Amino acid sequence: DTEVTQTPKHLVMGMTNKKSLKCEQHMGHRAMYWYKQKAKKPPELMFVYSYEKLSINESVPSRFSPECPNSSLLNLHLHALQPEDSALYLCASSLRRDYEQYFGPGTRLTVT
Amino acid sequence: SQKIEQNSEALNIQEGKTATLTCNYTNYSPAYLQWYRQDPGRGPVFLLLIRENEKEKRKERLKVTFDTTLKQSLFHITASQPADSATYLCALYDYKLSFGAGTTVTVRA
Numbered sequence: 188d189t190e191v192t193q194t195p196k197h198l199v200m201g202m203t204n205k206k207s208l209k210c211e212q213h214m215g216h217r218a219m220y221w222y223k224q225k226a227k228k229p230p231e232l233m234f235v236y237s238y239e240k241l242s243i244n245e246s247v248p249s250r251f252s253p254e255c256p257n258s259s260l261l262n263l264h265l266h267a268l269q270p271e272d273s274a275l276y277l278c279a280s281s282l283r284r285d286y287e288q289y290f291g292p293g294t295r296l297t298v299t
Numbered sequence: 300s301q302k303i304e305q306n307s308e309a310l311n312i313q314e315g316k317t318a319t320l321t322c323n324y325t326n327y328s329p330a331y332l333q334w335y336r337q338d339p340g341r342g343p344v345f346l347l348l349i350r351e352n353e354k355e356k357r358k359e360r361l362k363v364t365f366d367t368t369l370k371q372s373l374f375h376i377t378a379s380q381p382a383d384s385a386t387y388l389c390a391l392y393d394y395k396l397s398f399g400a401g402t403t404v405t406v407r408a
Contacts, residue, residue, distance in 0.1 A: 232395050
């Protein structure tokens with residue numbers, strides 16, 4: 188299995204909602220990532236987990252809360268988001284942090 | 300932190316020709332540099348990695364060069380096809396992977 192899966196594909200949420208994005212990989216990768224991508228911009232790193240521990244938080248607002256329940260799963264919990272948080276949220280994994288990354292198809296998030 | 304510049308926002312090319320994309324960086328040379336392809340609305344796909352002690356790397360119709368003196372990588376798509384139309388991202392790793400803005404390639408039949 189050489190893919191990263193993400194659910195849901197699309198999500199529309201109000202500013203008072205709580206939702207979660209999910210990511211899964213079964214490649215035995217020990218590093219997992221969340222990126223945010225706005226239209227016509229490159230992916231922007233949000234969080235890095237290495238061996239299931241949070242190793243990088245790129246000063247992301249607390250309304251985004253990551254979780255790594257085990258080495259195959261990564262969640263991103265969303266609460267009280269703003270319309271400017273609407274974007275494509277990408278999950279990625281790599282064997283180690285300094286290896287090439289494999290990206291999922293992304294979740295298209297719209298905050299109304 | 301590194302600044303990464305991909306010199307062209309868009310590149311239009313005739314089918315069968317070679318597309319050449321440029322990635323320049325400031326500051327120190329990274330241990331390696333990566334190239335990714337991204338189609339609209341999809342996640343990036345890893346293409347090639349080149350290390351600082353490698354001058355050139357090839358994969359099928361793709362070729363990457365890395366010049367640490369010029370602080371530059373060139374990415375070539377030879378015998379280009381309409382299916383090669385996509386955005387190509389250069390990425391450097393220091394403590395994290397940082398992406399350039401990308402070059403959108405359109406191959407005309």
